[in-house]
Amino acid sequence: MRAFNFSPGPAALPDSVLEQARDELLDYQGKGLSIMEMSHRSKEFMAVADSAEADLRELLGIGGDYHVLFMHGGASMQFAMVPYNLAGPRDTVDYVHTGSWGTKAIAEAEPLARVNVAATSGATGFDRIPARDAWRLTPGAAYCHIVSNETIGGVQFHEFPETQAPLVADMSSELLSRPIDVSRFGLIYAGAQKNLGPAGFAVVIVHRDLAGHARPGTPRLLDYGIQAENGSMFNTPPTYAIYLASLVLRWVKAAGGVAEMARTNRRKAAKVYALIDASNFYRAPVLRQDRSVMNVPFTLADASLDGEFLAGAEARHLLNLRGHRSVGGMRASLYNAVSEEAVDALIEYMKSFEAEYG
Ligand SMILES: *Cc1c(COP(=O)(O)O)cnc(C)c1O
Numbered sequence: 001m002r003a004f005n006f007s008p009g010p011a012a013l014p015d016s017v018l019e020q021a022r023d024e025l026l027d028y029q030g031k032g033l034s035i036m037e038m039s040h041r042s043k044e045f046m047a048v049a050d051s052a053e054a055d056l057r058e059l060l061g062i063g064g065d066y067h068v069l070f071m072h073g074g075a076s077m078q079f080a081m082v083p084y085n086l087a088g089p090r091d092t093v094d095y096v097h098t099g100s101w102g103t104k105a106i107a108e109a110e111p112l113a114r115v116n117v118a119a120t121s122g123a124t125g126f127d128r129i130p131a132r133d134a135w136r137l138t139p140g141a142a143y144c145h146i147v148s149n150e151t152i153g154g155v156q157f158h159e160f161p162e163t164q165a166p167l168v169a170d171m172s173s174e175l176l177s178r179p180i181d182v183s184r185f186g187l188i189y190a191g192a193q194k195n196l197g198p199a200g201f202a203v204v205i206v207h208r209d210l211a212g213h214a215r216p217g218t219p220r221l222l223d224y225g226i227q228a229e230n231g232s233m234f235n236t237p238p239t240y241a242i243y244l245a246s247l248v249l250r251w252v253k254a255a256g257g258v259a260e261m262a263r264t265n266r267r268k269a270a271k272v273y274a275l276i277d278a279s280n281f282y283r284a285p286v287l288r289q290d291r292s293v294m295n296v297p298f299t300l301a302d303a304s305l306d307g308e309f310l311a312g313a314e315a316r317h318l319l320n321l322r323g324h325r326s327v328g329g330m331r332a333s334l335y336n337a338v339s340e341e342a343v344d345a346l347i348e349y350m351k352s353f354e355a356e357y358g
Contacts (some may be wrong), residue, residue, distance in 0.1 A: 004342035007320035008151055008295060009173065010193040012337040017247040036240040045239055049232070052246035056203065059249065059258050060175075064181050067211055067228040068205040070242055072221070073226075075172040075191035078202055079108035082168055082187065085214045085224045087113040088140035094118040094165060099126040099150030100326060101170060103310045113142065116254055127151045128287045132161050137302045141165040143186060149174040149292050152324040153196070154285075158291040160184055166210060175203065176293050177336060178262035186210050194294075195335050197245030200238040252336065261336050268334045269293040275347055281358035282350065285329075294295065299329035306330070307358055315347055318342075 005012040028035040028044060052067050062068060071077065080082050082105075087285050092115045095106050097120035110117050116138050119130035137144060144163040151173040160167065166186025175190035182188065187206045193199035206223065212225030220226050226234055228240040252261060272290060276282040281301045284291065298323040300309060306322075309330065313321050332346060 001317065002169050003317040003319045004345055005319050006334070006339075006342070006346065007336065007351055008193070008194070008324070008331060008333045010199045011197070011333060011335050012342075013198070013244070014159070014251045014337045015050045017244065017337075020247055021244060028226065032190075035243050039251045040233055040236050040239050040240070045243075048239075048243050048246050049237070052242055052249055054252055055246070056248035059252060060180060060182055062205055065208050066182060067204075067206050067208060067224070069206065069224065069227050070232040070237055070245075071202045071227065072200075072238060073202065073203050074193075074199065075189060076104065076108075077106040077172055077222070078189040078204065080112070080122070081113040081204075081222050081224070082143070082145065082189075084218045084222055086166070086187070086210055088169070088215055089113060090144040092116050092140070094135075094137050094163075096120075096130065096135060096144065096146045096161075096349050097122060098129055098147060098155050099151055100324070101147045101172070102145075105145060105147065106172060109145075113344040116141070118144065121155070125285070125288075126150065126155060127285055129155060129157055129290045135161070137163060137165070143168045144226040146170070149294055151295050151333075152297075152327060152331075153341055154292040154295040154297040155290050156294070157183070158289070165199055166207070172202075173333075173335075174237050174292075176249075176258055176261060177265050177294055179258045189280070192241060194333075195248075195337075200241035212217045230315075240353075248337075258305070264340065265293050265334065265336065268340055269296060271294050271343060271347055272298075272332060272334070272350075275350055279354055279358070281354040285327075294335060295331055295333050297323055297327065297329060297331045299323075301358070303328065309353055312353060313349060316345065318349055320344075 094116050097117050106345045119135040120139050121128045121130050143166045145168045147170040168187045171188050172191040173194040189204045191202045199317040204278050205206050214223040267272050276284045276298050283299050
């Protein structure tokens, strides 16, 4: 049987996607080859890459004034590519700091530009989005960077800020989970292994005006302009990962698109938070209005029961619920491919565990 997988990433993929990949593994469309054994410039793979881009554009309503790039290096590579491409060494760049991924993005930008941390919720343990009117943005900043969903802390922007500088968002753990207005952003990036496919690449959606201005000395592989000119094939792209993402994108379309994903995701998360809020045994550390729909961190009243909780979960095929080592406790990641059935099984288990130990 397939377990219920609450992994934060690499994360659950839809069964039907994996089944199709299995069926096509040795012989792609009668060619007698696997798609991963073909040239990235073969007409078969070019069709896969084109369909992935077209489906992503359709699902998110991405205008022709944006490039869509498939990049190596995961989201972490974007922590460096953004300052390399969008700022000069003497430019100021604003960062809004709401958790661990923000910390890493800031650390990567610091040697490359003047980083201003415009707001942080570090003093309260990253349990919220700092109030917009308290942000100290820099006039003339090259960009303003946010992490729209902090995967580890479970803090999410439910509304996006207006900023003078181009808004840059790390959407790794939420892209495709809800509709977004892409035109509000200068650049959006996301590692694939949360909602989009397996690990191995990142999607970058960048406004045309922001590409092609990389600072001198930028490695060519890290230059958005060069990547866009070459259709993300300046070198060999991670072809098999892109193929799987193309299947996931088709699955999202067939399931009703991102609006339908958002409805289901909200319902899934609301059930888990409702159980936590109604209980004296479980606790969610994030302020209600900023809680993530994708990643639900929670603690048990008695941390010495954590091991028991995880072992009992595993026995019921509820996997990967351990919280990140930096925060402890539990975390249930409820990405698009995590079914409502999985969430219901988790809730049943949490209730029975509380009844026994609470
Ligand atoms: C997972 C994640 C990353 C890191 O992704 P890599 O592909 O491992 O580099 C960055 N930001 C966020 C918000 C993430 O969830």
